[in-house]
């Protein structure tokens with residue numbers, strides 16, 4: 001195909017500004033899907049996405065559109081809008097020449113509009129501003145365009161005004177894509193270089209590799225070579241997503257599509273890698289992108305030790321379709337054998353947990369999540385810590401470092417003070433304020449990631465009655481006065497309850513945590529001391545008094561049905577308990593650590 005008829009683009013937007021609806025509308029108008037399919041929002045095909053109404057994985061789809069008698073091939077590469085999935089946004093953008101910046105006609109520019117627009121500008125893309133939802137009864141179109149100009153620097157005159165839901169202005173979107181987004185460059189007879197921008201596992205065909213050909217041509221039946229590790233593979237099929245997989249003979253420069261080859265596992269595909277031909281390979285790989293780094297970790301343990309292998313299988317299955325989720329076996333004195341799981345952020349963690357719960361019947365105990373820390377040891381080595389339990393003795397640590405996130409908030413003017421206070425309470429460093437118009441402002445802070453991942457978003461929403469938005473980007477590690485806080489139950493350390501806290505907050509958190517544990521753990525036949533300690537120094541203590549015998553026996557005496565109910569209930573509750581020494585600790589107690597972090 002002549003590259004002059006190809007356009008590759010993404011739609012970038014803040015969550016809920018209508019990206020999926022617009023994508024579907026483009027497919028509908030070009031005849032790629034039917035009215036019925038349109039209603040079903042075909043681009044979001046994972047259940048979890050549907051439930052939560054967010055796009056998680058980047059997708060690609062090829063649309064054919066006739067303009068002035070010529071058929072154009074428009075490749076839309078979908079991107080997620082949530083902060084946890086930034087890396088997916090940038091990798092999708094690397095496969096495009098242009099982007100539609102979609103903005104809600106009432107809500108205007110929001111935190112992720114800014115972050116995603118900047119990512120597109122950085123990737124050197126042509127950007128078309130599209131104001132969506134013009135059918136809403138109340139809109140602020142002119143103000144919204146001013147906001148785009150002030151904060152993103154894009155001129156308002158060429159902006160489009162559409163309603164994705166009602167199909168207003170969609171042909172203008174097609175025309176603007178053809179007119180303003182440059183066609184891809186690249187020669188058809190050059191040595192093949194194709195960028196791998198995604199992959200997925202299909203139960204029938206195995207690994208599907210998503211590619212964007214930069215130059216050269218790839219034919220079915222050829223042998224390809226992955227430039228990252230030199231591995232070779234026979235190409236069984238090439239094709240495009242229309243949006244169903246449609247095979248074709250070859251993919252040329254600028255084209256976006258898929259390869260089905262002999263690759264067995266998703267772990268063998270590296271997103272950002274370059275595909276070339278085994279015969280006549282390209283000399284230099286395309287610039288790739290950094291691997292996503294897992295920043296939030298938690299432990300997952302089967303309640304019943306015999307479920308360990310089953311849990312491993314389930315986690316493995318999940319990782320097949322999501323290479324950014326990691327898991328490794330670990331053991332805990334308190335919880336036995338389980339896995340340490342790594343996620344890009346809290347939303348990513350919730351999504352994985354939800355999938356685990358939906359797809360399996362293993363009863364799990366999950367520990368409170370923590371972020372990754374970095375240590376500079378006295379022997380000069382650096383060490384990443386994804387489990388508080390692995391922090392060495394204070395004597396071996398020269399510097400304790402925590403991840404720092406540059407965080408941008410867009411909030412109504414009247415809430416600026418509240419947000420600044422919230423950030424100050426969380427050890428934030430003020431960077432800047434910029435007004436988007438008379439009513440709203442963007443405030444930028446550098447905040448420890450550990451202070452924002454758990455609940456900053458909820459706090460922001462409640463402080464601004466839902467109007468504030470935020471976005472963050474990790475900018476590195478910084479030294480901080482951090483300590484490991486241990487929890488002792490009846491004099492014994494419970495490793496799964498250890499946390500890393502800032503020294504200035506340790507006592508308060510310790511007190512609050514032991515108080516909470518006292519509530520969560522039921523009384524036993526003996527007294528239980530609950531203590532928080534830093535090294536050998538106890539900083540907080542509560543005592544759970546012993547159960548007085550036969551109290552319940554007296555109350556519930558004769559009624560056997562009632563007793564049975566009680567026993568059944570107890571059995572249910574026991575499922576999510578772990579016996580630790582003589583003490584039974586329920587699942588909720590392990591999450592108290594998280595609740596305490598949220599209390600601040």
Ligand SMILES: Nc1nc2c(ncn2[C@@H]2O[C@H](COP(=O)(O)OP(=O)(O)OP(=O)(O)O)[C@@H](O)[C@H]2O)c(=O)[nH]1
Pocket residue numbers: 013014015016017018019020021022053054055080081082132133134135136162163164165166
């Ligand atoms: N009134 C009106 N509502 C719209 C329009 N476009 C989208 N919506 C609604 O806005 C909501 C969000 O739309 P989506 O297309 O799911 O938004 P999205 O940007 O893809 O959201 P994420 O997948 O979470 O990033 C849905 O309820 C849509 O029906 C529009 O033009 N007008």
